[in-house]
Structure formats: C-alpha cells, structure tokens
Amino acid sequence: MTEKKKKIVKRIIVDVDKCNGCQGCEVICSASHAVPKYSSTNPARSRIRVIRDPLSDIYVPVFAGGYMAAECAGRDQYIIDGKEYEECTFCRASCPSRDLFKEPDSGLPLKCDMCESDPDLDEPLCVQWCIADALVYEEREEEVEETEEEETLDELDEGLQALANRHGWDKLLDAVARRSQKD
Amino acid sequence: MRYAETGFNLEVDLSRGNIERVATDPRDTELHLGGLGTNAKLFWDRVGPEVGPFDDENLLIFGAGLLVGTPAPGCNRTIVSAISPQTKLFAYSMMGGFFAPELKRSGYDKVVIRGKSEKLVYLWIKDDKVELRDAEHLRGLGTMECSEVIRQELDEPNAAISSVGLAGENRVFFASIEQGRSSASRLGLGAVMGDKNLKAVVVKGSGDINIAQPQKFIEMCNDSLAYIRHRNDNPLTNVMPILAGLGSPQEMAVHDEKWHTENFVWGNARVRRKGFWTEEVASAWTETMETMRTRMLSCYNCPMKCGAAISVDTRMCSYMMKCFSKLTYTMGAFSDLEFGLRIAQKATEHGLDAFSAPQTMAYALELLEAGILKDKDFPGMPEDNEGRFYYLLDKIVKREGIGDVLADGTYWASEKIGNGAMEYAHNNIKKIEQLPLKLGMLNQIYFLMYSTGEKANITQIEGNFPQMPFPTREEREEWCADWPHVPDERFKEWFIEWEMRGENSIPNYPGIEATCEIVNWQEQMHYIDDSTGMCAGLSSFPYKPPFHIHNLPHLISAGAGLDLDEPGLVRLTRRNRNLVRANNLRRGMTRADEKPPEDHWKRRFPELEQKLLDAYYEFKGWNLDGVPTAETLRELDLDYVAEEFLERGILKENGEGASQGESGEGSAS
Numbered sequence: 001m002t003e004k005k006k007k008i009v010k011r012i013i014v015d016v017d018k019c020n021g022c023q024g025c026e027v028i029c030s031a032s033h034a035v036p037k038y039s040s041t042n043p044a045r046s047r048i049r050v051i052r053d054p055l056s057d058i059y060v061p062v063f064a065g066g067y068m069a070a071e072c073a074g075r076d077q078y079i080i081d082g083k084e085y086e087e088c089t090f091c092r093a094s095c096p097s098r099d100l101f102k103e104p105d106s107g108l109p110l111k112c113d114m115c116e117s118d119p120d121l122d123e124p125l126c127v128q129w130c131i132a133d134a135l136v137y138e139e140r141e142e143e144v145e146e147t148e149e150e151e152t153l154d155e156l157d158e159g160l161q162a163l164a165n166r167h168g169w170d171k172l173l174d175a176v177a178r179r180s181q182k183d
Numbered sequence: 184m185r186y187a188e189t190g191f192n193l194e195v196d197l198s199r200g201n202i203e204r205v206a207t208d209p210r211d212t213e214l215h216l217g218g219l220g221t222n223a224k225l226f227w228d229r230v231g232p233e234v235g236p237f238d239d240e241n242l243l244i245f246g247a248g249l250l251v252g253t254p255a256p257g258c259n260r261t262i263v264s265a266i267s268p269q270t271k272l273f274a275y276s277m278m279g280g281f282f283a284p285e286l287k288r289s290g291y292d293k294v295v296i297r298g299k300s301e302k303l304v305y306l307w308i309k310d311d312k313v314e315l316r317d318a319e320h321l322r323g324l325g326t327m328e329c330s331e332v333i334r335q336e337l338d339e340p341n342a343a344i345s346s347v348g349l350a351g352e353n354r355v356f357f358a359s360i361e362q363g364r365s366s367a368s369r370l371g372l373g374a375v376m377g378d379k380n381l382k383a384v385v386v387k388g389s390g391d392i393n394i395a396q397p398q399k400f401i402e403m404c405n406d407s408l409a410y411i412r413h414r415n416d417n418p419l420t421n422v423m424p425i426l427a428g429l430g431s432p433q434e435m436a437v438h439d440e441k442w443h444t445e446n447f448v449w450g451n452a453r454v455r456r457k458g459f460w461t462e463e464v465a466s467a468w469t470e471t472m473e474t475m476r477t478r479m480l481s482c483y484n485c486p487m488k489c490g491a492a493i494s495v496d497t498r499m500c501s502y503m504m505k506c507f508s509k510l511t512y513t514m515g516a517f518s519d520l521e522f523g524l525r526i527a528q529k530a531t532e533h534g535l536d537a538f539s540a541p542q543t544m545a546y547a548l549e550l551l552e553a554g555i556l557k558d559k560d561f562p563g564m565p566e567d568n569e570g571r572f573y574y575l576l577d578k579i580v581k582r583e584g585i586g587d588v589l590a591d592g593t594y595w596a597s598e599k600i601g602n603g604a605m606e607y608a609h610n611n612i613k614k615i616e617q618l619p620l621k622l623g624m625l626n627q628i629y630f631l632m633y634s635t636g637e638k639a640n641i642t643q644i645e646g647n648f649p650q651m652p653f654p655t656r657e658e659r660e661e662w663c664a665d666w667p668h669v670p671d672e673r674f675k676e677w678f679i680e681w682e683m684r685g686e687n688s689i690p691n692y693p694g695i696e697a698t699c700e701i702v703n704w705q706e707q708m709h710y711i712d713d714s715t716g717m718c719a720g721l722s723s724f725p726y727k728p729p730f731h732i733h734n735l736p737h738l739i740s741a742g743a744g745l746d747l748d749e750p751g752l753v754r755l756t757r758r759n760r761n762l763v764r765a766n767n768l769r770r771g772m773t774r775a776d777e778k779p780p781e782d783h784w785k786r787r788f789p790e791l792e793q794k795l796l797d798a799y800y801e802f803k804g805w806n807l808d809g810v811p812t813a814e815t816l817r818e819l820d821l822d823y824v825a826e827e828f829l830e831r832g833i834l835k836e837n838g839e840g841a842s843q844g845e846s847g848e849g850s851a852s
Contacts, residue, residue, distance in 0.1 A: 017478075020478075020479055020480055020481040020486075020488045021480055021481060022481035022482065022483060022484055022485050022486065023281075023483055023484060024256070024484045024485070024486065027254050027484045028254060031254050031394075031397075031401065034391075034397075036397060037397060037398075038254070038394060038397035038398060038400065038401040039393060039394055039397040040391035040392060040393045040394065041252060041253060041254055041391065041392045041394070042288065042389070042390065042391045042392065043288075044288075044389040045391075052340070052341060053340065054363060054364070054480075054492070054500055054503070055327070055331060055499060055500050056499055056500070057477055057478055057492055057494075057498075057499055057500045059478075081498075082498045083498070083499075104389045128405075128408075129408060129486075131408060131411060131412050131415065131486035132481075132486065132488065
C-alpha cells in the first residue's frame with residue numbers, strides 16, 4: 001500500500017512560434033548566475049539557449065537538462081509544418097556532441113535550476129525577460145506515489161561526476177589532493 | 184578592470200595582412216564613451232582631409248557602442264564609419280542585429296580596417312583567433328547567400344556576419360553592409376568595404392562583459408522592461424499608429440499605410456497621391472503582408488519586434504526586413520506592396536540602400552522621359568514598369584552601361600550626365616538622397632534638423648518632440664501630464680501653446696529660441712545613443728521612451744563605472760557632436776551645404792530660415808560659418824581641434840567672422 005503525496009511540478013511552456021530570436025533569456029540567465037550576481041553577461045554560460053537557424057525560420061529556446069557522458073547512437077529528423085529540425089534542436093542534454101550547456105572555462109555541464117532561490121521568485125528570470133511570451137511559466141500540483149526520494153545531484157556533485165567520467169576517479173582524486181595541498 | 188567595454192580594438196591592415204590587438208586609452212572612454220564618439224576621435228587623429236573614400240588610408244570602422252553586450256535592453260548597435268563616397272564626408276551608419284555583442288564577447292570594442300587586400304578576403308574573428316581568409320569563391324554572391332556559405336564552411340551556425348553583395352564589390356556609391364535582419368545602409372559604406380576587397384567580417388565570441396554596479400544596473404534594466412511591457416499594452420493616443428509604440432516605426436506590424444502612401448511622395452520623390460489608400464488597396468496589401476511576413480524578429484536582447492522574416496515563394500525565410508524599406512521600392516516604382524517586397528529581396532542580396540536605390544532608378548526613368556537620357560542608353564529594357572526597375576537594379580549593381588553612371592547616386596550621376604540632369608537630383612542634402620517627403624508649410628524645427636544633421640538622414644535626427652501639435656489644448660495638456668522625458672518644463676509649455684493654425688503655429692511658433700532648444704534636445708539624444716549603442720527605438724526616436732536624459736547618465740555610470748551626472752553627459756555629448764562636425768568642417772563642409780532640398784516645402788521663408796540658422800549656430804557655440812569657436816572647442820577639451828582649425832585658417836585668431844554670442848547649449852541642465 002503506497003501513500004499519495006502532493007508535489008509541485010514546475011514547467012516552462014515554450015511557444016517557438018512566438019520566439020523573436022533576441023536571446024534576452026540567455027542574457028538574463030547568464031547574468032543572474034554570475035558571481036557576484038549580475039556582474040557579467042555571457043550567453044555561452046547560459047542555461048537556456050536559443051537554437052537558431054534564421055533562413056529555415058527555426059527559433060527554439062531550449063533549457064539545459066541533464067548531463068550525458070556519451071552522445072546518442074543515432075539521430076532523428078523532425079519535419080514540422082514543412083520545417084526540418086535536427087533532433088538535437090530539442091535536446092536538453094549537455095553532451096559531447098555539441099558546445100551547448102558547458103561552462104566555457106571548465107567544460108563542466110550547466111543545468112537549469114529554474115532560478116530557485118530564497119526567497120522564491122514568482123517566475124524564472126528568463127520567463128520574466130521574455131516579453132514576447134515565448135516562455136510561459138506554470139506550476140501544477142500533482143499527486144505522486146510516495147516513494148523513496150531519488151538521489152538528486154547538486155551542481156557540485158554533477159560537475160564532479162562529469163569530471164570523473166572524463167578523466168576517471170583516480171586521476172581526479174589525485175588532482176584534488178595535489179591542488180588542496182598547494183592551497 | 185574595464186567595465187562594459189573590453190578595452191581593446193582590433194587593428195587590421197589589409198594591405199599587409201597584419202592584425203593587431205591594441206589596448207585603448209580609458210581616458211578616451213571618459214571623454215567620448217564609445218561607438219560614434221570614439222570612431223570620430225580615430226578619424227580626427229588618423230584620416231586627414233586629403234583622404235578620399237577609396238584611398239588606402241580611409242578607415243572602415245565597425246565600432247560597438249559602450250553598453251553593447253550588457254543586459255541593457257536594445258543595446259546592440261554597431262556604428263560603422265568611413266569617408267563616404269557620396270558625401271565625401273565623415274560618415275556613420277548604424278546597424279542593430281547581433282554583430283556588436285559578438286564582437287565585444289570576442290574581446291574587442293572596434294574593428295579598425297585600413298588598406299586594401301590584393302585578393303577578395305573575409306575576416307574571421309573568434310575570440311583571440313583572428314584570420315583573413317580567401318573569399319574568391321564568394322565573389323558575386325548575395326549577402327545572405329555568402330553568409331550561409333561562410334557559416335557552413337566554418338561550422339559556426341551562430342556567427343554574426345556583416346557582408347557586402349555585388350553592389351559593394353562594384354563600389355556602388357549607395358551600397359550597404361548587410362547583417363541578416365539589420366544593415367548599415369546609408370552613405371555608401373558597403374562601397375568602401377568592397378573597395379578594400381573585404382567581402383565579410385565574421386565574428387563569434389565567448390567572453391564575459393562586466394558590469395561595474397551590477398545590482399543598480401539590473402534594476403534599471405528591469406524597470407525599462409516593465410515600462411516597455413506597459414507601453415506595448417497601452418499604445419499612445421493622439422499620434423499615428425506607427426508612432427504610437429516603441430521601437431523603430433512598426434512598419435512590419437502595422438498594415439495601415441494611409442499616412443505614408445498619401446503624405447509621402449511617389450516616383451522620384453515627386454507625386455503625392457491623395458485618396459490612394461482605398462479599402463481595396465488596404466485589403467490587398469494586408470493580404471500580401473500577412474502571406475509574405477512569416478515571423479516578427481528582434482535584434483540582440485531587445486523585446487521590440489521591428490524586423491520581420493519575409494518569404495518569397497517559399498515557407499522559409501528569404502530575407503529579413505525592417506522599417507520603411509517596406510515601401511520605398513513600391514513607391515519609387517508606382518507599384519504595389521508585393522512588388523516592393525519581391526524586389527527588396529534581390530536588392531538586399533546585392534546590398535543596397537533602400538532609400539537611395541529606388542530614387543536613383545526613378546530618377547533615371549524621369550531623365551528618359553525628359554529626353555535627357557535616350558532609349559539607346561537603356562538597351563533591352565522591358566516595357567513594363569516593374570520590369571524596368573528589375574532591369575535598372577541589375578545594371579546598377581553590375582555597373583553596366585548607364586548603370587555605371589547611376590551607381591554613383593543621383594548627384595554624381597547628374598554631374599556626369601549634365602544637360603540639366605541636376606534638376607532631377609532634387610531630393611538631396613549634402614549629395615545624398617533623402618526620405619521622399621514634400622510638404623506645404625515650412626516647419627522650422629525640421630528645417631534646422633535637415634540643415635544641420637550630419638547623419639544626413641532625418642530618422643536619426645528627429646525624435647522625442649511630437650512632429651506636429653494636437654488639435655486641442657486639452658489633448659496637449661494631457662500629453663504633458665505624463666512626460667518626464669523633457670530636459671525641463673519649458674518644453675511642455677512650448678508644446679501646450681503650439682496650435683495647428685493661427686499665430687501659434689508653424690513656422691513662427693515655437694519661436695526661434697524654443698526651436699533651437701527642441702532641435703538640440705532631439706539631436707543630443709541621438710548622439711548619446713550612437714555612443715552607447717542603445718537603439719534609437721528605445722531612446723532617441725519614439726515618443727516617451729524608456730531611456731531618456733534623466734536616467735541614461737545613471738545607466739551609463741552603473742554599467743561602465745563612469746562618474747557621469749546629467750550635466751556631465753550633456754557636456755560629453757556636446758564634445759562628440761562638435762568632434763563629428765570638426766571632421767566634416769576640416770573636409771570642407773560649409774554653411775552653404777546646410778540646407779534642405781529646395782522643394783521640401785512649397786512655402787519657404789528665406790529671411791526666417793537665415794535667422795534660424797544664425798540662431799542655432801550661435802546657440803551651439805559656432806560662428807556664423809557654422810564652425811565651433813575656439814572658446815567652444817577649448818571648453819569641451821577639444822583644444823587640439825581649435826589649434827588645427829586656426830592653423831588651417833578654418834578659424835581666425837582674431838575671431839573674424841565668428842559670432843560673439845555665448846553658447847546657450849546645455850544651459851537647460
């Protein structure tokens with residue numbers, strides 16, 4: 001017998017027909033994640049990117065999702081309303097096949113955190129800055145089955161895991177030991 | 184640390200193939216901000232009056248505005264400068280789009296190009312990796328076409344590309360530099376780029392742009408976005424639809440073209456067609472726009488959608504368009520909107536200024552009709568009107584036959600053709616074609632703007648003060664109740680008292696002093712934007728914009744870490760304005776050049792016009808020849824300009840010819 005439990009599901013609805021390709025979402029995302037906050041801007045550090053192909057009239061804002069150690073084996077092609085989209089156009093992964101969603105300096109994966117902060121924002125900043133309303137925020141209460149909390153990786157864990165996947169734990173631990181002695 | 188700017192320029196010598204990264208002096212930022220201000224300084228220092236547009240020594244500068252790449256909405260402008268083949272003066276033409284932010288993130292505030300390449304090349308900038316690459320395979324390709332080839336060969340789908348088409352390659356005097364949904368169109372800078380054998384500048388950057396006071400800066404950005412949202416939901420009343428909102432005139436969104444089609448003039452800036460805008464035309468043109476316009480588009484980090492993707496016989500995007508280019512070909516050819524949108528696609532690929540090109544073609548057909556040009560000058564030209572425009576477009580961009588003459592624009596073509604042709608080059612100021620507009624009564628505010636504006640394009644000179652009074656005092660008072668943008672309260676009084684008819688109407692009201700102040704305010708706002716890279720569409724052009732003289736000093740200070748207050752910014756703007764003018768005066772511009780087209784208004788008032796120009800010169804601290812006095816220059820830290828003016832005899836030590844009045848400009852703050 002499992003208990004039902006209430007959970008808030010946060011989501012951002014992306015209306016690609018309304019996107020005007022301005023990259024304002026990338027600007028505010030990268031600025032708000034800068035340290036100190038808003039001290040610098042750089043879309044390459046943004047956790048949302050607009051996949052653009054102006055001549056094919058493709059503008060798709062995509063949020064950084066999970067980290068993938070390997071790229072997909074095969075690729076699909078979507079044809080929607082006469083426009084051809086690569087499967088990667090819609091993919092949220094930080095993966096080896098592309099530059100997207102990687103810290104430019106370290107190569108570590110980036111992931112959207114829905115601007116979770118204390119106090120909570122009404123809406124993620126990219127949604128607030130999207131006056132074209134291509135991004136609309138929605139919260140929905142769902143009943144889910146009570147299960148054991150899955151282990152969720154925070155940003156540091158995720159970065160460590162990515163480094164370990166790339167270099168192996170042995171090398172990584174060696175490097176950490178070496179660096180920490182220097183400091 | 185430098186804030187907002189990178190502190191480096193990229194210097195490219197095409198003759199030697201030499202590329203250098205050069206640190207800039209922070210003092211120049213304090214004195215001139217960036218963009219136009221520092222472009223003008225580089226020209227003063229390095230391009231003497233003897234340098235012609237197609238000389239090796241002519242510089243072609245792509246300058247990012249100071250705040251470009253910061254989160255400030257709409258701060259994305261590239262200010263392109265060179266000596267113009269049309270005016271032979273210091274030219275600047277601006278474009279939005281995505282180029283300047285990429286340049287900043289690559290680590291440069293400007294690309295400064297000199298010399299000429301032996302072979303056709305393009306410049307590829309990716310952060311600190313910069314190279315000149317062969318472009319022979321791109322010769323003759325359209326601006327969009329060559330950009331696609333470049334993106335594919337570099338495997339850089341998001342690189343920003345400024346390129347020239349056939350018109351630039353063939354040094355057509357009104358060739359543009361195209362950049363996707365934006366272009367630096369006016370004054371023939373594409374011809375300079377083509378002359379340098381530079382097909383494109385391609386840029387992709389991944390660096391940070393830093394902000395001096397992040398919290399304060401972002402709050403101002405958030406406030407501006409909230410205000411823009413409010414204005415988008417609440418268009419202004421009392422003004423025509425295209426001026427009711429923010430951004431550039433919303434030509435891509437607004438279907439009602441009664442104002443333009445009936446008040447602007449058709450053909451070679453001649454014919455006013457009252458009653459043109461019938462229900463039938465309205466419905467046909469709306470249908471055309473709804474079918475061919477496939478998406479509204481923005482520039483980098485701007486919520487306004489002033490551009491649009493236009494699709495010609497495809498569901499994909501054929502090219503991108505904005506603003507008044509929607510109508511210039513249509514009206515030049517007395518045709519319909521579909522023709523206009525179709526021929527603009529070809530003209531955009533060739534890279535042509537959409538003001539000058541259709542007027543030059545209409546001018547050629549007028550000369551044919553008048554017998555000044557003959558049938559033999561147009562071998563194989565089709566009979567139908569639209570066919571003739573396609574024919575002339577082709578001849579001009581290839582510089583074939585009569586096209587070679589027309590490619591120099593109406594002024595220089597008339598010099599070559601002679602035989603009274605100059606009468607037909609009637610819509611020029613300083614040798615460049617103007618917006619096709621012919622009106623009845625002299626408007627004293629516009630008289631001064633047309634005469635003295637050195638951008639040579641009214642849309643980059645006019646702005647925040649309503650173009651005409653509203654019918655009732657109540658409406659004007661209501662407007663003024665919510666108008667914090669004015670430099671001071673006197674502007675509201677002038678507007679409230681301004682009537683459509685009678686004593687308090689044009690050309691005598693607003694009076695001369697008020698007219699000087701109104702013109703000066705509007706000009707000042709453009710000079711600020713042209714140095715920060717803020718789009719005029721959110722600041723100097725529309726009514727009641729989010730950015731204005733009272734908040735811009737704070738935005739600039741918080742962003743760039745400067746200590747600027749309002750009087751400081753006004754002073755800095757005066758410095759830039761005088762330095763731009765100094766470049767042109769040194770090149771021989773005189774008072775005689777400062778006049779609107781003869782036929783711009785039917786009713787002219789020579790005496791009043793002279794008084795207006797005298798008063799405005801005096802107000803600006805210039806002598807009666809329009810030259811800034813030595814006192815004015817020294818007060819603005821432009822001593823070096825004063826010394827050179829005295830050396831060259833542009834100014835005389837004893838003040839001969841100089842007005843004795845004091846500068847009134849800036850007294851408002």
